[in-house]
Amino acid sequence: MDFYLGLAQIIGVHTLLGLSAYCVLLTGQVSLAQAGFFAIGAYVAGMLTVLAQWPLIPALLVAAIVAGAIACAVGFPALRVKGLMLVVATTAFGEAVRLFFFNFNYQLERGELRIGPHGGEGFRQIRYFPENGWSTFDVVVFIWIVVALTMAALWWMDRSRAGAVLRAVGEDELAAQSSGLNLTAVKVSAMTVGGVIAGIGGGIFAHYTTHIEHVQFGVVLATFAIAYPILGGLSNVFGTLIAVVFIQGLLIEGLRFMGDWRNLLFGGLILLAMNLRPRGLLDAPALAELKRRLVRRKDRARA
Amino acid sequence: MLELHALSKHFGGVRAVDDVTLSIGRGEIFGLIGPNGSGKSTIVNLICGLFPPTAGRVSLDGTDLTGLPPHARVSQGIARTFQNIRLFGQLTVWQNLWVAQNSADQRRESSFFSRWLGGSRRARAEIDRTLAFFDLAHKADELAGNLAFGEQRRLEFARALAAKPAVLLLDEPAAGMNAEEIEQLDDRIRRLRDSGITILLIEHHMELVMAVTDRVAVLNFGRKIAEGTPSQVQADPLVREAYLGTAAAA
Numbered sequence: 001m002d003f004y005l006g007l008a009q010i011i012g013v014h015t016l017l018g019l020s021a022y023c024v025l026l027t028g029q030v031s032l033a034q035a036g037f038f039a040i041g042a043y044v045a046g047m048l049t050v051l052a053q054w055p056l057i058p059a060l061l062v063a064a065i066v067a068g069a070i071a072c073a074v075g076f077p078a079l080r081v082k083g084l085m086l087v088v089a090t091t092a093f094g095e096a097v098r099l100f101f102f103n104f105n106y107q108l109e110r111g112e113l114r115i116g117p118h119g120g121e122g123f124r125q126i127r128y129f130p131e132n133g134w135s136t137f138d139v140v141v142f143i144w145i146v147v148a149l150t151m152a153a154l155w156w157m158d159r160s161r162a163g164a165v166l167r168a169v170g171e172d173e174l175a176a177q178s179s180g181l182n183l184t185a186v187k188v189s190a191m192t193v194g195g196v197i198a199g200i201g202g203g204i205f206a207h208y209t210t211h212i213e214h215v216q217f218g219v220v221l222a223t224f225a226i227a228y229p230i231l232g233g234l235s236n237v238f239g240t241l242i243a244v245v246f247i248q249g250l251l252i253e254g255l256r257f258m259g260d261w262r263n264l265l266f267g268g269l270i271l272l273a274m275n276l277r278p279r280g281l282l283d284a285p286a287l288a289e290l291k292r293r294l295v296r297r298k299d300r301a302r303a
Numbered sequence: 304m305l306e307l308h309a310l311s312k313h314f315g316g317v318r319a320v321d322d323v324t325l326s327i328g329r330g331e332i333f334g335l336i337g338p339n340g341s342g343k344s345t346i347v348n349l350i351c352g353l354f355p356p357t358a359g360r361v362s363l364d365g366t367d368l369t370g371l372p373p374h375a376r377v378s379q380g381i382a383r384t385f386q387n388i389r390l391f392g393q394l395t396v397w398q399n400l401w402v403a404q405n406s407a408d409q410r411r412e413s414s415f416f417s418r419w420l421g422g423s424r425r426a427r428a429e430i431d432r433t434l435a436f437f438d439l440a441h442k443a444d445e446l447a448g449n450l451a452f453g454e455q456r457r458l459e460f461a462r463a464l465a466a467k468p469a470v471l472l473l474d475e476p477a478a479g480m481n482a483e484e485i486e487q488l489d490d491r492i493r494r495l496r497d498s499g500i501t502i503l504l505i506e507h508h509m510e511l512v513m514a515v516t517d518r519v520a521v522l523n524f525g526r527k528i529a530e531g532t533p534s535q536v537q538a539d540p541l542v543r544e545a546y547l548g549t550a551a552a553a
Contacts, residue, residue, distance in 0.1 A: 161405060164398040168391045175389040178351060180377030180406025180466050284393075284446075 005136045009208050011248050012143035016201030017221070018228030018240040019150055023194040025229050026163070027187050028170035030083075033074060033090035034225040036097035037067040037195040039217035041202030043101060043117060046212060049128040051108055051116050056128055056207065063203035064196045071195020075188035094222050102214040122213025126206050139208050146204065150197055151237045158236060166190055167234075198225075231273060233280015235287050242281050246273070304329040304501050305350070305381075305470050310359035312345050312525075319345040321525040322359070327470070332492060332502045334512040334533070337522030338545060343505045344386060346522075347472050350503075351383050352376050363470065377406045380469030384459045384476055386505075392448025396439055396458055399447050400430045400465040407467035430465065436491070437461040453484050460491070470501045477508040489515050513537065521545065 017038055024031045041063040048059035078089045107116040117123040129139055157163050169176045169186045177183050206212050228247070232239030251269055255262040277283060305327040312320040320342040327333045335343050349356050352373045361368045368376055382403075391399050404426060434440045437457040442450060447458055456476065463471060473492075477485050485508065492515050496502055506512050512519060513533040521529040521536055523545040529536050536542055 161401055164391075164394055164402050165405060167394055168399075168402045171391045171393055172389050174353070175385065175391065176402070177373040178353075178377070178383055178385070178389075179403040179462060180374050180382075180409075181402070182372075182374045 002136065005140050007249060007253055008140045009136075009143055011244050012140070012147045013201050013205045013208070014224065014228065014248055015147050015241050015244045016150060016197055016204070017225045018232070018244050019154060019237060020194040020196075020198035020201065021225040022229040022234070022237065022240050023154070023166075023190050023197065025226070026166040026170050026234060027190045028173070029079060029187060029190070030087050030226060031078075031090045031191070031194070032087055032219070032222040032226060033071070033078070033093045034194060034198045035217050035219075035222035036090075036094040037071050037198035038202035038205070038221065038225070039097050039101060039212075039214075040070055041067045041199030042206035042212050042217070043104070043123065043202075044199070045203030046123055046126045046206040047106070047116065049207070050123075050126055051106075056132075060200055060203040064199040067199025067202065068192050068196035071198075072188055072192040074195075075191035076184070079184065079187040079191065091219060091222065094217070094219065098214045098217050101217070120214070122211060123206070124211045126210045126212070128207050129210075143204055143208070146200060150200070151241070154237045227270075229280075231270065231281060233277070233282045233286075235280065235282055235284050239280050239282035246281065304331075304364060305503065306362045307346070307350070308360045308362070310346070310349060310361065311357045312342075312349055312354070313357045318525045320349065320356075323522070323525070323527050325520055325527070325530075327501060327503060329501055330496060330499060331518065332496050332504060332516045334516035334519035335503060335505045335522065336507075336509070336512055336519060341522040341545075342525040343522055344474060345525075347383060347474050347503075347505060350376075350381060350472060374406070377466050377468075378410055380467075381472065382463040382466045382468035382470075383472040384463045384474055386474040386478065388455050388459050390447040390450075390455055390458055390462070392446065394447055395444050396434065396447055396450070397430060397443040399458060399462050400433060403462045403465040404430060404467075407465065410467070433461050433464055436494075452479060453481075456480065456484075464495070468500065470503065471495065472503045472505070474505050475507060476504070477506055477511050485511055 017034060020037065021031065021034045024034070044066045045056075045059045045063035048054040048062060049056060074093055078086060078093065081089055101117065102120055104117050105119045107114045107118055113125070115125055134142075165181060165186055168179070169181060169183060173183055176186075224247070228243040229240045231247070232241070232243030247270075251266045255265055258265060273281065277286075305325075307323055307325045310320060310323045311318070323342075323346065325333075335346065337343055348354060350361055352368065352371055352375075356369065363379055363381065366379065368379060368381075371379070391402065394402070408426060431440065431443075434443055437460060439454060439457055439461060442454060447455065450458060456479070460473070460476060477488055480488065489511055492502060492504065504512065504516060516533055518531065519533050519536045520527055521539070521542050528541045528545060529539045531539070
């Protein structure tokens with residue numbers, strides 16, 4: 001049972017990470033900076049609950065605001081470049097954040113213990129959940145409430161004019177600015193929202209693992225973040241969720257019995273999925289088909 | 304209303320637009336014609352601010368637009384269509400107009416929420432009216448990318464109109480259309496003019512230009528070689544030479 005609860009935690013937090021990349025990807029920008037915002041959220045929230053002894057929710061809110069503010073500041077210069085250059089620039093930012101935390105030392109004496117981030121050794125003993133008597137199950141429920149709220153908010157945004165505007169910029173920048181859209185404002189807003197979501201995800205991640213260190217927030221995590229929405233498709237937020245379940249649940253955990261062959265198969269299956277469904281697992285035709293079946297069932301029930 | 308003062312754009316040694324001065328009056332349908340490569344589309348791009356001019360100014364109602372970015376010019380009242388259709392193909396027909404309407408809502412000082420979330424009932428009714436005007440109402444929920452060519456042309460036109468422009472720049476709207484569609488286009492252009500919109504029509508289709516415009520300017524190699532009513536321009540020897548070559552003019 002604990003195995004499944006642990007998996008549910010991972011899937012929940014990675015869904016938040018994937019959704020943060022989803023927002024940015026809607027405007028056509030491939031950003032590898034999301035792991036950096038995730039790391040910032042993790043350290044800020046961890047330091048607030050451990051060093052300042054804040055309750056969790058305000059700590060998460062502040063982590064979200066800090067990560068969002070940094071995403072906004074990074075967005076202005078970074079989004080002036082496009083395509084591969086943006087990938088390079090955002091990767092550089094992510095690595096800079098990681099190296100910052102590699103060197104970041106801020107420890108306080110608390111009784112006989114020294115607590116707080118300790119450079120390369122990482123930030124240990126983020127014990128908010130055990131200290132406050134949360135069971136693993138409570139944590140899972142908490143994580144999924146946050147995921148559900150985030151998905152609902154993004155679902156709603158997708159259907160508002162803001163969502164159409166993000167997609168318009170992603171499709172054709174020239175037509176978008178000729179239709180009166182301020183490209184910089186739109187892209188930086190998407191980046192900021194992405195930063196906020198990644199910050200919340202990172203903050204939760206720090207608390208359920210209780211121990212974070214810089215290596216967890218490298219290029220691999222950044223690649224996962226962008227892979228989820230690409231693999232899942234940009235039709236709506238459920239694509240990202242499905243991709244996270246597919247990668248984290250099926251490929252990484254489900255193939256453990258394969259031993260060393262797992263990594264090989266992992267890459268192969270992603271290639272296969274992208275070839276069979278180039279517009280993502282949940283693309284527009286799949287959605288239309290799903291809708292058709294649901295409607296038919298409803299009609300049959302009525303008849 | 305829309306004025307170009309000694310506008311020039313050089314790309315390296317090529318003078319794409321060279322010292323062009325034009326003045327388009329309010330409520331006028333103004334035609335801009337010229338052989339291929341004469342600088343017509345460059346002028347549209349300069350008016351829209353896609354790149355800065357080498358020299359000269361663009362102004363609207365006396366306000367200098369020269370330094371403004373493209374999106375700010377749209378909110379000043381300039382909208383355009385593209386010669387090669389550039390729709391948001393993965394959005395529905397309705398959403399294409401919804402996105403463009405944002406700029407009009409900004410001018411009306413609508414609240415943050417109505418601008419970015421739903422749009423007021425008035426704004427939604429406006430989109431429905433525009434779609435009906437272009438005979439696209441029955442396609443409102445289709446993806447723009449799935450429309451037939453003629454419908455895409457009309458949607459391109461409708462989207463430009465959704466921004467509530469004072470001046471509408473039409474870049475070869477008749478390209479690829481059949482006679483019946485051109486007749487409808489002619490009718491729509493006149494009706495828009497009657498509703499108070501100033502129109503700059505860039506077009507190759509001479510019949511349409513001659514039928515619908517009040518005044519015409521002719522470009523050749525980036526320079527304005529003639530300006531006047533359609534019949535004056537048609538009779539101009541310089542224009543005949545530009546289109547048909549020197550021998551024919553003689």
